[in-house]
Amino acid sequence: MNFAEVAAPLDKSGDQRKGLSVNVTVVNLAPCKKLVRVEVEAQKVDEMLETISKQFQREANLPGFRPGKAPREMVSRKYAKDIEDEAKRKLISEAYKRALEEQKLDVLGYPDIEEIQFSRGQPLQFAATIETTPEFDLPEYKAIPVKRESRSVTDEDVEKAVEVLRGSQTTFKTVDRPAQTGDIAVINYTGTSEGKPITDIAPTAKGLTEQKSFWVEIGSNSFIPGFAEQVMGAKAGEKRTVNVEFPADFVTKELVGKKGVYDVEVVEVKEKVLPAVDDAFAKSYGAESLEKLRTGVRHDLENELTYKNNRSIRTQLVRSLLNRINFELPETAVAHETRNVVYDLVQENAKRGVSRDVIEQQKEQIYSAATQGAKERVKVAFLLQKIAEKEDIKVSQEEIAHRVNHLAATYQMPAPKFLKDLQKRNGLIEIYDQVMNEKVLDFLQQHAQLEEGTPEVKS
Secondary structure: OOOHHHOOOOOOHHHHOOOOOOOEEEEEEEOOEEEEEEEHHHHHHHHHHHHHHHHHHHOOOOOOOOOOOOHHHHHHHHOOOHHHHHHHHHHHHHHHHHHHHHHOEEEEEEEEEOOOOOOOOOOOOEEEEEEEEHHHOOOOOOEEEEEEEOOOOOOOHHHHHHHHHHHHHOOEEEOOOOOOOOOOEEEEEEEEEOOOEHHHOOOOOOHHHHEEEEEOOOOOOOOOOOOOHOOOOOOOOEEEEEEEEEOOOOOOHOOOOOEEEEEEEEEEEEEEEEOOOOHHHHHHHOOOHHHHHHHHHHHHHHHHHHHHHHHHHHHHHHHHHHHHOOOOOOOHHHHHHHHHHHHHHHHHHHHHHHHHHHHHHHHHHHHHOOOOOOOHHHHHHHHHHHHHHOOOOOHHHHHHHHHHHHHHOOOOHHHHHHHHHHHHHHHHHHHHHHHHHHHHHHHHHHHEEEEEEEEOOOO
């Protein structure tokens, strides 16, 4: 039986349930988990069966009879099971909703319905296992002390940012001299460990075993720590043997702590060539002059600093709330959020180049970290929801539409198509929650007790 309707939000159909009397018993199975036993008197069962039988008779199309004119007894015999199923579904749905109203139960998700008894002339009996929102008293959430870092954008910050822009326009000139700090050595290499190819130890690490025309920046540890410094001073055509030890935080875990030996041939040495910092350079970034470029860079840095300060303040507010209260959480909500966090962690590792095999080996640690993170996220969600209810903070349709349009533009999708995709996967609820949480955090920040200083909680 499909009981999806049972868990639908209460609406005007509640008016039809006013005459429905139910006997309800609630048993606490665990924190946020209850067993709701419901009984409906036999008279209501018979009335519902009669109502559904009449509906079937009006719509029945049996051979030899005009539509809706077949005898009730014949229709009841032919559609007995369908009539019973429909009456049962409708009566359980109405009785379940009435039970929630009477007991004032705030249910999460769908119930697990177990039918115990349903037949003509007897009371309907069924049991619903449900999860409910946690019950707790809010801690004090106004005037929470938070620290804001007292710093501003300096001329030095601006110049560093301009240098970053300058670096993005770097060109490379091949030079006939030994490689020195800052140069790029273009090399061919093959690597071994313990006298055998590295892929024998780490099968997925093909790039660490052999590469042609590989670029290594002299003075950088971006490849393998200690590798580039052993190529310093080499000229094109020169061969060297490079010895390394793979560090404890190396991305390929099979190689951690092992020694590697690389046969290296320098193909070319390239010198970095940076553009002059002048008006022409500024115009390449759309600025009228170098002065205008610096003004724009300062503005961007100030916006970034404001964003970081706000994020830090909000992180402190959330951490303070979490530290002020403890309550039990619904298992299903935590399990659902754990799956989301696991997905995010796996995606993050994959973007960092961690292989599937390594992720599989780390699945227990990933799941453990995800569970803890999920519990905090669920707890924060319930806290913010309760603050929103107490302060009557609401989200308007205009705010939802604005967020949907903004996200559609971010993903470069037409807004109607993006909205349709959201509706298909019930994503509007997530959008609503995001906007609501931001509004509550805005409220908390407006009422926080701000102090200048270095935050103890990292953003």
